Amino acid sequence: MAKEASYKDKKVITIGIVRELTGLSERQIRYYEERKLIFPERTSGGSRKYSFADIELLMEIAEKIEDGVQTYEIRQEMKKKNADATKLRNKMIQGQLNAQFGTRKR
Amino acid sequence: MAKEASYKDKKVITIGIVRELTGLSERQIRYYEERKLIFPERTSGGSRKYSFADIELLMEIAEKIEDGVQTYEIRQEMKKKNADATKLRNKMIQGQLNAQFGTRKR
DNA sequence: CGTGTAAGGAATTCTGACACG
DNA sequence: CGTGTAAGGAATTCTGACACG
Numbered sequence: 062m063a064k065e066a067s068y069k070d071k072k073v074i075t076i077g078i079v080r081e082l083t084g085l086s087e088r089q090i091r092y093y094e095e096r097k098l099i100f101p102e103r104t105s106g107g108s109r110k111y112s113f114a115d116i117e118l119l120m121e122i123a124e125k126i127e128d129g130v131q132t133y134e135i136r137q138e139m140k141k142k143n144a145d146a147t148k149l150r151n152k153m154i155q156g157q158l159n160a161q162f163g164t165r166k167r
Numbered sequence: 168m169a170k171e172a173s174y175k176d177k178k179v180i181t182i183g184i185v186r187e188l189t190g191l192s193e194r195q196i197r198y199y200e201e202r203k204l205i206f207p208e209r210t211s212g213g214s215r216k217y218s219f220a221d222i223e224l225l226m227e228i229a230e231k232i233e234d235g236v237q238t239y240e241i242r243q244e245m246k247k248k249n250a251d252a253t254k255l256r257n258k259m260i261q262g263q264l265n266a267q268f269g270t271r272k273r
Numbered sequence: 274c275g276t277g278t279a280a281g282g283a284a285t286t287c288t289g290a291c292a293c294g
Numbered sequence: 295c296g297t298g299t300a301a302g303g304a305a306t307t308c309t310g311a312c313a314c315g
Contacts, residue, residue: 068174068219073188075285077210077306078179087307088276096275104183106284108307113174131274181306183285193286194297202296212305214286237295 072102072110079111083119090119096132098122098139178208178216185217189225196225202238204228204245 076087083090093099094109099118101109111119125135182193189196199205200215205224207215217225231241 071219073184074179075181075184075306076308078181078216081210082179086276088278091308092275104187104284106307107309108284110184113177126275133274181285182287192297194299197287198296210305212286213288214305232296239295 069113072112072115074111074113074116076101076109076111079116079119082116083123085119085123089123093119093122093132097136098132175219178218178221180217180219180222182207182215182217185222185225188222189229191225191229195229199225199228199238203242204238 076090079090080087090099094101099115099122101111101115104110122135126132182196185196186193196205200207205221205228207217207221210216228241232238
């Protein structure tokens, strides 16, 4: 859906560097993955690879957890955000189509 | 001199990933460093860390070497390019100063 | 629930050197 | 000159589990 997958979204950062960049422990980083909040890729050898976007997301997650939000709730928020974004995207595509071909009732 | 050191210039990629991304061998990547063509940072443990900019530079280097250019020559080219960029930058700053305070002879 | 930790193993990376040419 | 490789060691990462609360 996205196009070039620029620097920000390329999964190229190992967990040790992520630890340094976020200040989180590896345990925390892995746990958030277990709770489906973050989705690193893997090298052929099995090591996790993260993107800069992942790092930013991790910091947001950590902040919420400090505020007492549970991982389950954070997951719900993320689901909702994705659903809304999809809806908006579809609405815009529909708008484009209507503009080009005219609005049609049924 | 640069400002935010955005994603592209942040040294966060380990050599294994660089190998995958560039298709070069680790031997080659380390050798180009030995020849002062590339300057990775290091983790506390001593592992090399590269940026996306480094990766692009590595691919340019590899191309030149395939064309028969020697590392020494590549190094000279890079030096020249840096010198030219610095000159241009200084010229522009000088222009700014002149525009604000007027041109002064001595 | 979220995180620390010790455990054992596997994958990763490092350096210095020999080889070829 | 540029690169491959075997060598030995050190740093990194992985998983599953026990602990606390």
